[in-house]
Amino acid sequence: MAVGKEIRSKIGSIKNTQKITRAMEMVAASKMRKTKDRMLATRPYSKKIGQIIKHLAQANPEYKHSFLVEREVKRIGIIVISSDRGLCGGLNSNLFRKTLNQITQWDKANVEIDICTIGTKAFGFFGNLKANLVGHVSKLGDTPHQHDIIGIIKIMLDAYAEGRIDELHVVSNEFVNTMTQKPTIEKLLPVVADELDESLNGHWDYIYEPDAKEVLDHLLTRYIESIVYQGLVENNACEQAARMVAMKSASDNAGNIISELQLIYNKARQAAITQEISEIVAGAAAV
Amino acid sequence: MTMTVHVDIVSAEKEIFSGLAQMVFAPAELGEVGISPRHAPLISRLKPGEVRVKGTDKEIFSFYVSGGMLEIQPHLITILADTAIRAKDIDEAAAIEAKARAEEALADKSGKIDYAVAQAQLQEAVMQLRTLDRLRKRGG
Numbered sequence: 303m304a305v306g307k308e309i310r311s312k313i314g315s316i317k318n319t320q321k322i323t324r325a326m327e328m329v330a331a332s333k334m335r336k337t338k339d340r341m342l343a344t345r346p347y348s349k350k351i352g353q354i355i356k357h358l359a360q361a362n363p364e365y366k367h368s369f370l371v372e373r374e375v376k377r378i379g380i381i382v383i384s385s386d387r388g389l390c391g392g393l394n395s396n397l398f399r400k401t402l403n404q405i406t407q408w409d410k411a412n413v414e415i416d417i418c419t420i421g422t423k424a425f426g427f428f429g430n431l432k433a434n435l436v437g438h439v440s441k442l443g444d445t446p447h448q449h450d451i452i453g454i455i456k457i458m459l460d461a462y463a464e465g466r467i468d469e470l471h472v473v474s475n476e477f478v479n480t481m482t483q484k485p486t487i488e489k490l491l492p493v494v495a496d497e498l499d500e501s502l503n504g505h506w507d508y509i510y511e512p513d514a515k516e517v518l519d520h521l522l523t524r525y526i527e528s529i530v531y532q533g534l535v536e537n538n539a540c541e542q543a544a545r546m547v548a549m550k551s552a553s554d555n556a557g558n559i560i561s562e563l564q565l566i567y568n569k570a571r572q573a574a575i576t577q578e579i580s581e582i583v584a585g586a587a588a589v
Numbered sequence: 590m591t592m593t594v595h596v597d598i599v600s601a602e603k604e605i606f607s608g609l610a611q612m613v614f615a616p617a618e619l620g621e622v623g624i625s626p627r628h629a630p631l632i633s634r635l636k637p638g639e640v641r642v643k644g645t646d647k648e649i650f651s652f653y654v655s656g657g658m659l660e661i662q663p664h665l666i667t668i669l670a671d672t673a674i675r676a677k678d679i680d681e682a683a684a685i686e687a688k689a690r691a692e693e694a695l696a697d698k699s700g701k702i703d704y705a706v707a708q709a710q711l712q713e714a715v716m717q718l719r720t721l722d723r724l725r726k727r728g729g
Contacts, residue, residue: 343603350599350667354632354660388712395712418687426709429695437684438691448601448672453687456680508660511619511633520634521658524669528601 309567313560320556326389327549333444334480334542340445341477341532341539348528355493355525358508358518367515368463369522372492377414379436379458379467380405381490383474383533384424385541386440391548393475393541394423397485401473404487405433416467418454420534436461444538448531455527462491470526474533475540481547483540488533490526594626594663596642598652600670605652612643613666615659624661631661640668 382401384394405415418437419425425438437454461467470491476484510517591611598606613624616638635657642650654670661667 340602344601346597346604346607347599347601347669350597351658351669354658354667354669357660357662358632419691423709425691425694430709435691435695437687438694439687449683452680453683453685456684457688460684507630509629509631511617511631517632517634517658521632524601524658524671531601 306567306570309563309570313563313567316556316560316563320553320560323549323552323556327546327553330542330546330549334539334546337444337535337539337542338477341535344528344532344535348525348532351521351525351528354521358521367518367522369491369493373468375413375468377416377467378408379416379418379461379470381418381420381454381458381470381472381530382424382428383472383530383537384419384421384427385537386422386442387541388423389548390541390545393483393544394427396483397473397475398424398427400485400487416458416461418458420451420454421537442534446531446534446538448527451530451534452527455523455530459491459523459526472530472533474537477536477539477543480543483544488529490529493522493525591645592626593645594624594628594666596666596668598640598642598654598668598670600657600672602672605670606642606650608642609645610642610666611645611647614639614641614643615668616640616654617659622659624666627663628661628666630663631659633659635659635668635670640670 380401382397384397388394408415415434416436417428417433419428419435420439420442422440425435425440429435437457439451439454442450458467458470462470469489471487471489473485473487476486478484593609593611594613596606596608596610596613597604611626615622615624616636617633618636619633621638622633635654637655638653640652640654642652644650652670654668655672657668657670659666659668
């Protein structure tokens with residue numbers, strides 16, 4: 303019986319799609335656990351280095367580093383962290399939309415923008431916009447290392463030290479929980495030492511080896527690197543979580559379509575049988 | 590009771606050691622230092638080398654660091670280890686590479702199909718279609 307051949311093949315193809323999305327969902331779920339662990343593992347370092355910077359801000363060092371001094375903003379550097387692959391819901395689009403809004407505001411204030419991108423998606427988007435791209439790195443995989451990103455950070459820090467940019471921001475997704483990822487824009491430079499710890503206040507200073515300038519240089523560079531690195535691993539966790547959710551809803555939708563099509567198919571089949579019977583009965587009555 | 594000091598050794602990618610120690614030895618830039626509890630506040634860069642921690646039971650834990658920072662407070666020693674050997678020229682080379690990558694990829698529009706760009710455009714088109722669809726549904 304040739305009834306509903308198209309419907310049957312359509313059901314078959316949707317079932318195949320569903321298999322793929324379900325597999326991707328499970329892969330993303332297991333990867334998410336790993337990336338989340340990695341994200342948590344980076345926290346002690348940035349917490350410690352943040353504490354040391356805070357100590358330093360209070361210890362009245364004789365040397366004021368240019369990374370700590372605010373100046374008039376004429377040009378801003380942005381590091382955009384995105385994923386390499388798609389199929390992760392609105393993760394990247396939301397991030398880019400937020401970035402664009404911010405860039406438009408800066409643009410109105412006549413501030414120029416330099417962009418460094420991490421991840422293929424950001425590169426595709428901002429390259430397409432003819433933005434001023436000064437550095438790019440991608441295909442870092444699920445286990446990015448800190449030395450993978452020192453190149454683009456060096457570009458931005460040099461630009462800041464030489465006065466070509468006056469602020470540095472990093473844009474990435476913040477992992478709130480599995481269902482929610484929040485796009486955030488964070489200001490890295492100049493470094494603002496917030497909420498001073500009163501108990502530590504006093505007129506003490508560190509002994510610097512070899513000297514304050516070199517130690518501070520080194521420390522602030524590491525500080526920026528650790529924040530960007532943390533953004534990167536956090537964005538990775540966000541990507542997997544977003545993909546898991548997106549693929550789950552894709553599988554559910556496929557299930558709905560299949561059951562609808564199945565209903566249509568059954569109805570068509572039943573109608574065809576009824577028609578055939580009535581034709582036979584009519585034929586028999588005519589004889 | 591012997592005096593102890595809290596030691597944290599962390600790298601950007603993970604926590605390496607956290608616990609109490611009687612003595613810590615680290616390869617500071619101006620020579621190896623041994624740190625006892627209640628040392629004066631000090632900050633120093635580290636050279637690549639071995640960090641040894643003498644624990645509360647006199648057992649020795651040994652770690653290799655490829656450079657980093659050492660911070661000493663009277664009751665807290667923090668070692669921020671680098672994850673790879675770092676030098677000025679290595680950083681420089683990485684920066685040049687990242688820049689070159691951006692320029693190369695931007696220039697290389699004609700040859701290979703830029704999948705990310707194509708996908709960005711596709712995404713845009715799909716969103717437009719979806720909006721149209723929604724408008725049509727609301728209208729009809």
